[in-house]
Amino acid sequence: MTHPDWPPRENVDLTERTTLGLPARAEWFVRVSHREALIRALEWAAQHDLETLVLGGGSNVVLDTFQPGLVIEMAIMGRRWSDVSEDRAVLELGAGENWHASVLYSVSAGYRGLENLALIPGTVGAAPIQNIGAYGVELSDVLVSVSVLDRHSGQVRVLGPDECAFAYRDSVFKREPGRYVVLDVRLALSRSRPVNLSYRELADWLDGRQPETLRAADVAEAVSQIRRRKLPDPALLPNAGSFFKNPVISRDTFERLSAEHPDMPAHEVEDGIKVAAGWLIDQSGWKGHREAHVGVHSRQALVLVHHGQGNARELLDLAARIRDDVFSRYGIELEIEPRIYPMALRDGW
Ligand code: FAD
Ligand code: NAP
Numbered sequence: 001m002t003h004p005d006w007p008p009r010e011n012v013d014l015t016e017r018t019t020l021g022l023p024a025r026a027e028w029f030v031r032v033s034h035r036e037a038l039i040r041a042l043e044w045a046a047q048h049d050l051e052t053l054v055l056g057g058g059s060n061v062v063l064d065t066f067q068p069g070l071v072i073e074m075a076i077m078g079r080r081w082s083d084v085s086e087d088r089a090v091l092e093l094g095a096g097e098n099w100h101a102s103v104l105y106s107v108s109a110g111y112r113g114l115e116n117l118a119l120i121p122g123t124v125g126a127a128p129i130q131n132i133g134a135y136g137v138e139l140s141d142v143l144v145s146v147s148v149l150d151r152h153s154g155q156v157r158v159l160g161p162d163e164c165a166f167a168y169r170d171s172v173f174k175r176e177p178g179r180y181v182v183l184d185v186r187l188a189l190s191r192s193r194p195v196n197l198s199y200r201e202l203a204d205w206l207d208g209r210q211p212e213t214l215r216a217a218d219v220a221e222a223v224s225q226i227r228r229r230k231l232p233d234p235a236l237l238p239n240a241g242s243f244f245k246n247p248v249i250s251r252d253t254f255e256r257l258s259a260e261h262p263d264m265p266a267h268e269v270e271d272g273i274k275v276a277a278g279w280l281i282d283q284s285g286w287k288g289h290r291e292a293h294v295g296v297h298s299r300q301a302l303v304l305v306h307h308g309q310g311n312a313r314e315l316l317d318l319a320a321r322i323r324d325d326v327f328s329r330y331g332i333e334l335e336i337e338p339r340i341y342p343m344a345l346r347d348g349w
Pocket of ligand 1 (some may be wrong): 133
């Protein structure tokens, strides 16, 4: 059944609107497909003294059974090319556009830049929130600017990469939650930039192919095949992708740990050594662990899964036991990657 986008509807089921499929209802719900509708929804929430939550594809959230206030589903669409030269172009995408469809759109037009980020679920508007990344590329590598509604001033602002303060799975949008609503995103693409095969698994998959002969579409297809082989499809086994961030530890801590665990995978990053949270969880014996309704994926220990009939509290309880176990073994504190709502459910994280 389709519903009109206005007025907001009361007591709406959100279960199918998140990839974890945990039971959740919104006190109020509205879908916004243009800027004026977003502003009207925010004003309505303010008039009724309601908190708000902007939801994209629901692939990076854990929602409790009741979501108080107004849930705003982002559906501002649109694709536009600008600054087109022989080699380069800027692709402007509305926040409600599907991310993977946008990747396919750009690579089929012959542009490179987004191919390593193929098959990441969710919307364009959520991509800057955690600076999505995969296979050696992050959104910040191609981002020109983000248009936002700044709820402090009520103004639309255009933020460049510096103002977005991007870091590993982090940004100003995460550090100042609720302040900005992303309206659209502009990305710098190029026909000639070299493909990025820095990620070993991707290079191995394309073994024997000369990088200069690879089209962006070939890389996107390789990334998609690797991902399909390894990651559970949320439509078949509900999940929110990586449940924990890969921790970045100091060199001293790393040297101490790697003396004890010489096979611990690690990668040097700007502010320290990034270790694989999935490896820590696997070594602690949790891979494939199953409880009544929730568990740990059997092929990738970083992914917690929902087997059905579970709820957010059961999942977070499992996550807390995994975190505590990893800490007791390695002295490394794991941090949850998906956003948890409402705030009260975040206690202890
Ligand atoms: P939602 O889950 O709807 O929202 C996430 C957060 O963003 C919430 O805080 C929400 O309030 C906020 N938000 C959403 N839209 C807006 C907006 N327009 N303005 C302001 N705030 C907004 N992530 C990666 O980085 N790399 C991966 O490789 C990756 N792989 C994944 C694989 C699977 C199988 C799954 C299920 C998830 C994966 N993820 C990955 C996580 C997730 O897909 C991304 O974080 C994605 O960007 C979330 O998009 P969404 O639209 O579903 O966001
Ligand atoms: P993986 O290949 O098993 O690697 C484990 C971890 O080691 C990765 O998380 C990755 O960190 C790091 N790593 C591997 N090679 C690296 C390199 N050359 N340089 C720097 N770091 C390297 O990882 P996976 O689980 O199959 O995931 C593959 C890619 O998809 C990763 O980039 C991962 O982040 C991304 N992914 C993300 C999510 C999510 O929800 N956030 C879900 C699925 C997949 P990085 O994470 O920094 O790359």
